[in-house]
Amino acid sequence: MAGVTVPPDLEPEARHRCCWYSRRTTHIPPDLGSHTIADGELLYCVHPMLFPVVGYHFDVRNCERCEYFKPTRTAGIPSAPPRG
Numbered sequence: 067m068a069g070v071t072v073p074p075d076l077e078p079e080a081r082h083r084c085c086w087y088s089r090r091t092t093h094i095p096p097d098l099g100s101h102t103i104a105d106g107e108l109l110y111c112v113h114p115m116l117f118p119v120v121g122y123h124f125d126v127r128n129c130e131r132c133e134y135f136k137p138t139r140t141a142g143i144p145s146a147p148p149r150g
Contacts, residue, residue, distance in 0.1 A: 078126045078128075084137050087112050100125060
């Protein structure tokens with residue numbers, strides 16, 4: 067994934083914001099014990115290895131050293147090389 071880099075020292079919320087697997091919803095559960103709420107939204111991860119296990123019970127601090135992190139593409143970076 068050439069051209070897509072994310073500084074390794076980002077805060078967990080910033081790293082979550084940059085990850086392809088990050089999602090947000092306005093549905094806030096009544097039990098806030100193991101959830102992360104930011105900007106009035108529930109943060110969670112949809113990675114196929116994590117979501118079936120933890121669902122919406124997600125702590126954004128887990129993003130800090132996540133081995134499944136996949137940065138999103140930024141504007142100006144093509145999604146696939148041109149075919150010749």
